[in-house]
Amino acid sequence: MAERVLMRNFDRADSHTLAVYRQHGGYAAWEKARTLEPAALVEEVKQSNLRGLGGAGFPTGAKWSFIPKNHTGPVYLVVNADEGEPGTFKDRYLLEKDPHALIEGMLIAARAIRSALGFVYIRGEYVQPWRRFSGAVTEAYDAGLLGQGFDVVVHRGAGAYICGEETGLISSLEGKKGWPKVKPPFPAIKGAFGQPTIVNNVETLACVPPIIGRGAAWFAGLGTKTQGGTRMYSVSGRVRKPGVYEAPVSVTLRQLIELAGGVSHTGRLKAVVPGGGSAAILTADEIDVVMDVDGLRNAGSMIGSAGVVVLDESASIPEALMVLARFYAHESCGQCTPCRESTGWIYKMVHRIVDGHGRKDDLDTILDLARRGAGTTICAFYDGAVGPYISYIQKFRSEFEALCRA
Amino acid sequence: MTASALQFSAEQLAEVRRLQERYPDRRGALLPVLHMAQETFGHVSLEVEAYVAGLFGLSPAHVHEVVTFYTLFFQQPRGRHVVAVCHNLSCHLAGAPDILAHVKARLGIEPGDTTEDGRITFQAVECLCACEAAPMAQVDDRYELNLTPEKVDRILEGLR
Numbered sequence: 001m002a003e004r005v006l007m008r009n010f011d012r013a014d015s016h017t018l019a020v021y022r023q024h025g026g027y028a029a030w031e032k033a034r035t036l037e038p039a040a041l042v043e044e045v046k047q048s049n050l051r052g053l054g055g056a057g058f059p060t061g062a063k064w065s066f067i068p069k070n071h072t073g074p075v076y077l078v079v080n081a082d083e084g085e086p087g088t089f090k091d092r093y094l095l096e097k098d099p100h101a102l103i104e105g106m107l108i109a110a111r112a113i114r115s116a117l118g119f120v121y122i123r124g125e126y127v128q129p130w131r132r133f134s135g136a137v138t139e140a141y142d143a144g145l146l147g148q149g150f151d152v153v154v155h156r157g158a159g160a161y162i163c164g165e166e167t168g169l170i171s172s173l174e175g176k177k178g179w180p181k182v183k184p185p186f187p188a189i190k191g192a193f194g195q196p197t198i199v200n201n202v203e204t205l206a207c208v209p210p211i212i213g214r215g216a217a218w219f220a221g222l223g224t225k226t227q228g229g230t231r232m233y234s235v236s237g238r239v240r241k242p243g244v245y246e247a248p249v250s251v252t253l254r255q256l257i258e259l260a261g262g263v264s265h266t267g268r269l270k271a272v273v274p275g276g277g278s279a280a281i282l283t284a285d286e287i288d289v290v291m292d293v294d295g296l297r298n299a300g301s302m303i304g305s306a307g308v309v310v311l312d313e314s315a316s317i318p319e320a321l322m323v324l325a326r327f328y329a330h331e332s333c334g335q336c337t338p339c340r341e342s343t344g345w346i347y348k349m350v351h352r353i354v355d356g357h358g359r360k361d362d363l364d365t366i367l368d369l370a371r372r373g374a375g376t377t378i379c380a381f382y383d384g385a386v387g388p389y390i391s392y393i394q395k396f397r398s399e400f401e402a403l404c405r406a
Numbered sequence: 407m408t409a410s411a412l413q414f415s416a417e418q419l420a421e422v423r424r425l426q427e428r429y430p431d432r433r434g435a436l437l438p439v440l441h442m443a444q445e446t447f448g449h450v451s452l453e454v455e456a457y458v459a460g461l462f463g464l465s466p467a468h469v470h471e472v473v474t475f476y477t478l479f480f481q482q483p484r485g486r487h488v489v490a491v492c493h494n495l496s497c498h499l500a501g502a503p504d505i506l507a508h509v510k511a512r513l514g515i516e517p518g519d520t521t522e523d524g525r526i527t528f529q530a531v532e533c534l535c536a537c538e539a540a541p542m543a544q545v546d547d548r549y550e551l552n553l554t555p556e557k558v559d560r561i562l563e564g565l566r
Binding site: 091 | 425426429430431432433434435436437458462468472475476478479493494495496498499500532533534535536538539540542543544547548549564
């Protein structure tokens with residue numbers, strides 16, 4: 001297997017402690033970063049081809065560079081640890097097994113964007129990761145790593161998938177319901193508490209110390225032409241060894257399924273969700289795709305949060321869509337009409353089909369609703385729902401029709 | 407609940423102020439303080455919402471809007487334990503429907519309900535992001551992984 005970058009410390013005893021983290025080179029990149037100018041740090045991350053690993057895949061260095069140069073007020077760094085995308089569990093591992101990697105990444109990022117205050121927004125259900133990470137923050141304060149020009153507030157969410165959307169997260173952090181905000185202005189211009197804000201995913205920031213420590217060229221060289229590094233793929237569903245697997249972003253979906261022990265149950269692959277619940281589904285014939293941002297985009301899907309869910313021959317595609325449609329109906333924040341209404345009705349229709357009371361023209365109604373609403377809402381939540389609605393029905397239509405009455 | 411019972415202790419009030427000072431706008435501390443309120447008072451009733459609103463200089467309506475938006479705040483009394491079974495995709499593929507049916511049969515209640523003796527609130531919830539150990543559930547603060555009906559029985563028996 002290729003070198004572990006993000007999971008390098010996972011197998012060490014007490015990997016979450018400052019002592020063990022330091023023993024294995026922890027905070028050396030921060031020591032180096034302190035001698036570099038902020039602009040040099042941004043440039044290094046740009047050169048590394050690091051792209052956001054939370055879902056959108058936006059180039060991290062470019063995002064950092066959007067903070068207005070002439071801004072004199074506060075700038076905030078916000079860590080999105082509101083992991084919630086169905087099929088994804090990598091950030092939980094980082095928070096529990098290597099929390100100091102995130103703190104070190106935050107210190108470097110904060111210097112790059114000239115931020116004195118960072119927030120870590122951890123989903124409310126992650127009680128153990130929250131305790132573990134809070135313990136690491138306390139250690140970092142006691143060691144004088146934090147509190148010397150950069151402070152960290154650990155903030156617990158309270159149960160809402162939409163708060164993983166960066167402007168929904170900001171609303172929630174401000175003490176409101178987690179409604180996404182209209183963009184522009186983007187958070188880098190006007191974010192948390194009205195100030196320029198960079199929102200980065202946990203894993204994205206955990207990449208930053210290795211980039212600064214070992215150089216942008218090394219990191220870029222691990223990946224593909226347009227995306228550097230390795231990333232943590234969460235593999236679950238019908239595989240023999242579900243788990244989190246780190247691999248260069250040039251890995252193919254077929255290789256990842258093999259890493260996870262191959263297909264379980266019938267042993268015959270039917271379909272794969274390649275990038276979390278909101279990614280369009282791929283058929284068994286489409287798994288030679290490269291698992292980077294552009295590879296999946298070219299295949300008509302998305303890498304998203306890199307949550308891979310494997311479905312074998314015996315898994316029901318209509319049931320899978322019903323489960324996801326229920327999720328979208330439940331998690332729609334209700335702000336935009338197309339999303340609020342369509343997610344509810346589409347769930348009812350798919351449920352009716354699975355129950356054997358559907359009609360074949362329900363399928364066209366769902367496709368029509370999905371297409372009409374796409375791109376009409378404030379945030380990307382509904383577009384994320386449309387990916388599964390359309391792809392599951394288009395690629396497995398006969399399986400849905402077999403359940404319909406007429 | 408009487409008005410006098412609806413008070414944080416002096417120590418808790420100091421903690422509220424400390425939390426409020428950590429945010430550029432003290433309103434940022436609303437979720438943390440609501441978590442505190444729920445731990446202290448058991449659930450977030452309308453009276454608790456009004457009390458918390460007073461601590462922030464916010465309207466009770468704003469606090470109500472926030473409380474009702476998030477799934478982890480309970481507006482009604484909940485059981486002494488909360489058993490939240492995930493029914494999203496990976497858990498579904500690993501047998502979550504059977505686990506849900508088993509819990510339902512054991513407790514004799516539907517998801518969303520609380521046993522009559524006030525022991526357990528049972529929920530079916532969306533992805534808790536432990537798909538590598540599906541099917542799974544959150545039992546109070548803990549994640550219970552790789553559930554089987556037998557394991558569910560042991561867990562339920564352990565909840566007093």
